[in-house]
Amino acid sequence: MILDLHDIISTADKSMEVSVLPEKEFFVSAAGSFPISSKKPFLLRLFNDDNKRLRITGSTEVELTIPCDRCLEEVKVPVAIHIEREAELSDGVLVPDPDEETDTFLQGEQLDVDRLIDDEILVNWPTKVLCREDCKGICPKCGQNLNQRDCGCDRQVLDPRMAKFQDVFKEYKEV
Structure with missing residues (x-):
């Protein structure tokens, strides 16, 4: 889902809350494609901090179906997503930061919510997925x-x- 940020970027100290349901049905990474079996509405808060910074915060939870690392049975894994990001503003225009990876979800005056969620899923990816602790494989x-x-x-x-x-x-x- 793409959000237009023109109104919030162009007005100093403006804030906006948006509740969106992620549109993606699959999370795709180098490890494969994993179905998103359950998703909750994503409460996204945007704040233009005196035309200097755009603050993006939000939280949601998705449930991914991932194969067990030992026996390959499908396991439903909840992934909590908490977002706190900032982007620099200059005279009501987003300024790309070469050190930050905001270019993956911010393009011009648009915010790609699905990409933002993908980035957070990747960061919060579980290191080991087991169907149960005593899985025999x-x-x-x-x-x-x-x-x-x-x-x-x-x-x-x-x-x-x-x-x-x-x-x-x-x-x-x-x-």
Whole structure:
């Protein structure tokens, strides 16, 4: 969703509150495309601080469907979004800051709300997604989800430097 900021940028000390529902159905990143299964209205506050700074604040929550890192089952993960951004103004015109990455969501006098939310989802991305703490994952040999049932494969991983000892133990086991 694109918001026109002309009125707020051109008037000193003007503030505006907008409630918008994010339009995106998927969050797309280098890691893949993830469905947004639930989204709440986004309360966005804009404030022109004496024609010097445009302050953007807001909060919302979205729920993404992300595969479990161990078993690949889909997990609904809530992501809280809290935004506090600023952009420099000069005589009622947005001034791009080369050190800031505001150019991803601010273009001219327009604010791309979906891009702003995407940036925050990326920053708040969970480091590890598990369907449950004791997730057993999948069998590396046959691919069976070990949370559903045991496959019976021999999953013992031995250090190749100790392979000779395994042969010796097998030999004595038979006796």
